[in-house]
Amino acid sequence: MATQGKGPGKARNxxxxxxxxxxxxxxxxxxxxxGTRLHGRFDLTDDKIHTLSAVSRQTVKDLxxxxxxxxxxxxxxxxxxxxxxxxxxxxxxxxxxxxxxxVTWEAxxxxxxGKDAEETRxxxxxxxSKYKIRPITLQSVSESKLEIGSDNYLGIALVYGxxxxxxxxxxxxxxxxxxxxxxxxxLISAKRKKVAFATSEGEISPAQGMxxxxxxxxxxxNTSIQLDKPIPDDIDVxxxxxxxxxxxxxxxxxxxxxxxxxxxxxLFVDGMVIETPQGMQMPGMDxxxxxxxxxxxxxxxxxxxxxxxxxxxxxxxxxxxxPVPVDGQLFLANYPTFIGVNDKGFTPGFAxxxxxxxxxxxxxxxxxxxxxxxxxxxxxxxxTAIAKTTADHSWRQSGFFVFNPQIKLxxxxxxxxxxxxxxxxxxLKTAFPNGLSGDGATSNSDAASTLKxxxxxxxxxxxxxxxLLNQQNLLIQQVPLYINNLLFFTNALDWLAHxxxxxxxxxxxxxxRPLVIPQESGPKFWRYFCEIGVPLIVILLGVALWxxxxxxxxxxxx
Amino acid sequence: xxxxxTIARREFAAYFNSPIAYIFIVVFLLISGYMFFxxxxxxxxxxxxxxxxxxxxxxxxxxxxxxxxxxxxxxxATGTLEMLLALPLTDWQVVFGKFLAxxxxxxxxxxxxxxxxxxxxxxxNLDKGPVIGGYLGLLLMAAGYLSVGLMTSVWTKNQVVSxxxxxxxxxxxxxxxxxxxxxxxxxxPIIQALSFDYHFQSIAKGVIDTRDLLYYFSLIGICLLIxxxxxxxxxxx
Numbered sequence: 001m002a003t004q005g006k007g008p009g010k011a012r013n014x015x016x017x018x019x020x021x022x023x024x025x026x027x028x029x030x031x032x033x034x035g036t037r038l039h040g041r042f043d044l045t046d047d048k049i050h051t052l053s054a055v056s057r058q059t060v061k062d063l064x065x066x067x068x069x070x071x072x073x074x075x076x077x078x079x080x081x082x083x084x085x086x087x088x089x090x091x092x093x094x095x096x097x098x099x100x101x102x103v104t105w106e107a108x109x110x111x112x113x114g115k116d117a118e119e120t121r122x123x124x125x126x127x128x129s130k131y132k133i134r135p136i137t138l139q140s141v142s143e144s145k146l147e148i149g150s151d152n153y154l155g156i157a158l159v160y161g162x163x164x165x166x167x168x169x170x171x172x173x174x175x176x177x178x179x180x181x182x183x184x185x186x187l188i189s190a191k192r193k194k195v196a197f198a199t200s201e202g203e204i205s206p207a208q209g210m211x212x213x214x215x216x217x218x219x220x221x222n223t224s225i226q227l228d229k230p231i232p233d234d235i236d237v238x239x240x241x242x243x244x245x246x247x248x249x250x251x252x253x254x255x256x257x258x259x260x261x262x263x264x265x266x267l268f269v270d271g272m273v274i275e276t277p278q279g280m281q282m283p284g285m286d287x288x289x290x291x292x293x294x295x296x297x298x299x300x301x302x303x304x305x306x307x308x309x310x311x312x313x314x315x316x317x318x319x320x321x322x323p324v325p326v327d328g329q330l331f332l333a334n335y336p337t338f339i340g341v342n343d344k345g346f347t348p349g350f351a352x353x354x355x356x357x358x359x360x361x362x363x364x365x366x367x368x369x370x371x372x373x374x375x376x377x378x379x380x381x382x383x384t385a386i387a388k389t390t391a392d393h394s395w396r397q398s399g400f401f402v403f404n405p406q407i408k409l410x411x412x413x414x415x416x417x418x419x420x421x422x423x424x425x426x427x428l429k430t431a432f433p434n435g436l437s438g439d440g441a442t443s444n445s446d447a448a449s450t451l452k453x454x455x456x457x458x459x460x461x462x463x464x465x466x467x468l469l470n471q472q473n474l475l476i477q478q479v480p481l482y483i484n485n486l487l488f489f490t491n492a493l494d495w496l497a498h499x500x501x502x503x504x505x506x507x508x509x510x511x512x513r514p515l516v517i518p519q520e521s522g523p524k525f526w527r528y529f530c531e532i533g534v535p536l537i538v539i540l541l542g543v544a545l546w547x548x549x550x551x552x553x554x555x556x557x558x
Numbered sequence: 559x560x561x562x563x564t565i566a567r568r569e570f571a572a573y574f575n576s577p578i579a580y581i582f583i584v585v586f587l588l589i590s591g592y593m594f595f596x597x598x599x600x601x602x603x604x605x606x607x608x609x610x611x612x613x614x615x616x617x618x619x620x621x622x623x624x625x626x627x628x629x630x631x632x633x634x635a636t637g638t639l640e641m642l643l644a645l646p647l648t649d650w651q652v653v654f655g656k657f658l659a660x661x662x663x664x665x666x667x668x669x670x671x672x673x674x675x676x677x678x679x680x681x682x683n684l685d686k687g688p689v690i691g692g693y694l695g696l697l698l699m700a701a702g703y704l705s706v707g708l709m710t711s712v713w714t715k716n717q718v719v720s721x722x723x724x725x726x727x728x729x730x731x732x733x734x735x736x737x738x739x740x741x742x743x744x745x746x747p748i749i750q751a752l753s754f755d756y757h758f759q760s761i762a763k764g765v766i767d768t769r770d771l772l773y774y775f776s777l778i779g780i781c782l783l784i785x786x787x788x789x790x791x792x793x794x795x
Contacts, residue, residue: 515681
């Protein structure tokens with residue numbers, strides 16, 4: 001009887017337990033389903049890189065008219081695209097919320113079938129031609145075979161009035177906010193600013209030596225100019241990178257007058273050039289590469305503004321890998337000429353480099369402040385160091401220099417820190433108070449026609465290296481840190497063009513944070529402490545506790 | 559809750575009264591320390607904790623079931639489980655208490671890796687967000703593995719069998735995130751949503767998303783619920 005009595009009780013218990021378990025299980029699944037729709041995010045990163053920035057918020061808040069964003073997200077997105085899709089939805093939600101109703105977004109599945117085949121085809125053609133949306137091809141497995149699929153769509157089109165701008169493929173979440181805000185600004189602005197790259201003094205330009213500019217600098221229209229005639233008025237920014245010939249007085253005059261109009265200029269000038277002397281090249285053998293002064297004839301011009309590019313070569317123990325010639329071939333090796341500037345080398349709070357953590361400056365010369373500007377400030381003019389070398393590990397090499405990577409360079413001469421470039425903002429005085437005389441002088445360049453002082457908003461950048469922008473040195477595949485140089489240049493353009501707001505946005509999530517461990521005994525000690533010392537401490541703790549326990553047991557015995 | 563904490567304290571002390579905790583912590587630190595410092599001293603290292611956060615999930619996948627295998631299986635084999643369950647405690651308190659003890663062991667283990675954080679921040683500009691997220695993600699992921707291991711520990715008297723079954727489950731959850739490129743597209747999103755890796759990577763970016771937290775809490779809750787139901791099933795037989 002007892003057994004019979006327990007039987008139904010056990011069954012009831014079992015049933016109850018199982019019902020409760022299933023109910024909780026179902027509840028958990030339901031909560032997860034609801035949780036995917038109602039969710040929150042907390043961004044813990046220093047720069048809030050996963051949260052919409054103030055610039056983006058302000059941009060959409062200030063929209064003059066309504067904007068519709070079409071998010072093309074195909075159903076059944078393959079990983080990692082589905083993660084990007086989730087990120088994209090979150091970002092668009094934030095834009096819509098920040099706009100106060102001016103931005104609305106809708107999700108469109110380009111693979112959704114229409115009422116009939118004709119409608120399906122028409123819609124897909126429209127997505128392709130009107131909104132420029134392209135499929136993203138990923139490999140997939142079907143029936144145990146690896147196949148190339150093309151059924152993933154993840155793109156964005158921004159519709160503003162009758163204008164449409166697109167991101168045809170969102171193949172990464174990195175920089176998505178920058179692209180979106182950039183496109184929104186492009187849609188609402190009348191025209192893009194124009195950057196001119198000077199090429200008359202042997203400089204490198206987007207056509208030769210700086211081809212990457214075409215991919216990176218999309219917010220500006222770029223063009224090349226010769227400085228044998230006045231710089232056209234439609235040019236907004238003038239850039240000269242790596243001049244190898246002396247600037248003529250005429251060229252300097254045009255640069256000066258461009259500045260006096262309040263237009264910004266960026267000069268990337270090498271104080272020293274490293275070259276193989278003619279007649280000394282021997283196939284398959286190391287040929288000596290010798291450093292000599294790079295005569296650009298800019299001294300008098302720059303001196304008027306309070307700057308000087310020294311004819312020296314700055315070397316730093318804090319360096320990164322760069323291309324060095326060994327036995328007639330180029331190899332990647334760390335060398336003090338490839339200066340690695342980290343966050344400590346940037347001026348705190350300076351907009352141009354505020355979000356940067358690294359800059360690689362190959363074969364740099366120091367830039368110094370002169371005259372009234374020696375202390376960084378003169379009447380109506382401020383100078384800010386763009387990047388500085390380390391104080392303890394950098395040194396100056398002046399005069400004749402033989403570049404041979406197989407020889408370890410000894411620290412000699414004056415010690416750092418050295419400024420590798422300066423940014424000037426304020427009123428500049430002309431270097432040609434009496435106008436242009438001699439060759440090239442015209443009635444338009446006489447003393448009366450020459451502008452004597454620039455507006456207070458004029459900006460000038462002078463860097464003592466062109467190597468940081470040279471295509472040959474940008475070994476981004478091998479040394480990802482070099483991507484910071486591209487970031488720096490685009491930041492520099494924005495700063496020169498008084499478009500500082502995009503600088504912070506561009507750097508979001510793209511900033512490299514280099515770990516530079518000096519080859520000294522201190523870091524080595526801490527490394528071994530972490531690797532071996534900490535496990536040893538755990539063992540010692542264990543032994544100590546065991547001894548204490550054993551002693552306690554003994555006390556209990558007696 | 560007081561009963562749960564009493565169980566947790568007892569189990570936590572038991573870990574440190576035997577060599578298990580020390581062996582686990584020392585082996586973890588030796589492997590992670592060697593791999594971490596090797597990786598941050600070659601090429602162009604970045605000031606982040608990715609070398610640790612990349613390796614630790616695999617180590618926890620292996621060690622999780624080993625840490626939990628004895629929690630119930632050993633007590634079953636030695637007969638002490640009946641004594642424990644005869645005490646005025648609910649099954650849930652016993653299960654949750656033991657689970658908290660195992661999580662405590664993982665938390666202590668992770669705390670011993672904090673000198674790595676100080677090392678990296680001394681020589682680079684470390685972003686604290688991904689570090690906090692990474693540690694939180696690791697703790698949640700490890701807790702997930704422990705809940706799976708605890709669940710399998712309830713099922714058997716044999717610790718080795720418990721560890722092997724637990725490892726198979728954990729490895730499947732670990733592997734899901736690595737196989738996404740080779741599974742059929744229709745299954746990939748489901749497998750991804752189930753994978754530990756996917757949710758861990760999301761938190762390790764420095765973004766605490768309630769969806770990721772919900773996933774881990776749900777998985778842990780379900781495994782502990784199954785463990786409790788399995789334990790309770792002794793009353794039905």
